[in-house]
Amino acid sequence: MNIEAILYQVSVWLIPALLAITLHEAGHAFAAWKLGDGTAKAMGRVTLNPFKHIDPVGTVLIPGMLLLLKAPFLFGYAKPVPVNFRALNKPRRDMVLVALAGPGMNFVLAFLFALSIHLLPLLPEDVALWVIENQRNGIVLNVVLGVFNLLPIPPLDGGRVAVGILPNFLAIPLARLERFGFLILIGLIILLPMVSRSLGMEFNPIGWVMSGPISFVVSAIAKLAGLG
Template identity: 55%
Template sequence: MLDTAQFIKVVAIWAIPVIFAITVHEVAHGYVAWKHGDPTAMLMGRLTLNPLKHIDPFGTILLPGLLLLLGSPFLFGYAKPVPVNFAGLRNPKRDMVLVALAGPVANLLMTFFWTLVLWTGAHLPGPLAYISEPMQLMGVAGISINLILMILNMIPIPPLDGGRVAVGLLPGPASDALSRLEPYGFIILIVLLFTGLLGTVMGPVFFLLRNLFLQMGGM
């Protein structure tokens, strides 16, 4: 467990990457839904990068803070889900897959952005060297949180994005059977987290990709 000084330092480094990883993820869902016929998120003012429109007190603040405090090897959180009326999509089954994929794709693009921040921090000229370390630490944090959210959300358990992709791609009976898991999806996820199975599943993929992006960032 981190002491107070360490906790404050870690929060200062992780706050911006976490908030924007979650926010952009949700905006991507809403934007793609809007472009495919469902304006629900747009009409509700959720297609904005203003984090205050997306913050969930528990999922965006308390849960990541608790995981940081406990020194968890994996940090994640979630925002208020952007509302999507799947029946309002022009091609509901196909477009549901595209809407679901938008979030993880947004996290992948942000991983490249934070890799650039990391690389830039390592190559600042002398007069700007004093911000080199904070930029590099924030770059590593941004890479980590976005990879975690991307990998986590692609687990094929509804209502995670991977679950919605699977529901959209599977044939009728299998799709219906998987969709019935949705009310229990977060319970399953929490059980996987606290039994360590989630880390076992995600760990190898996460560390492989993380090392790849860190190398691209010059570390």
């Protein structure tokens, strides 16, 4: 095991992963505060300081282990932001806006990483090589996290959006799925692809659903940042 190579990989993923995972929650906290719920504000969560949102296991241990194991995906989470939906100005509408704020923050971060690429000519060549890897990882990781969280599966943000906009006869059964949401995601992300590969097939529904939107968003962000 090449320790230098591992440390280098950690160095080019650490900042993008930390910002993507923690500021996603900051987006939720800010939106909830502005829409009438001061719960997160009272807990000091309405801040861009990533250390206020770190979960030791979800933000540090799990992504670090996946990186060291060279897993084909990087997964992590921060401390969930507590939201009192009854305190929101218009609970059903505002629940949707609070949910969208997390992925929205990720797309903003991806754009800022892309925009910062214009600063590369100002850096020494050896430093620029390290910085561009951080920037590329920041773009991809934030877009992947944003798109993934928009999937309409509770407890993902997209699930809360769907519950907020669907008629009650569809929203209520979907909301009840939240208790099983994590198991559903594990099945779709890990178990189904693993079983299908063991049978000589390739069945990765989450990957198929996400690939098109990810490519579209990355391309759109690159154009908006003047990179293509």
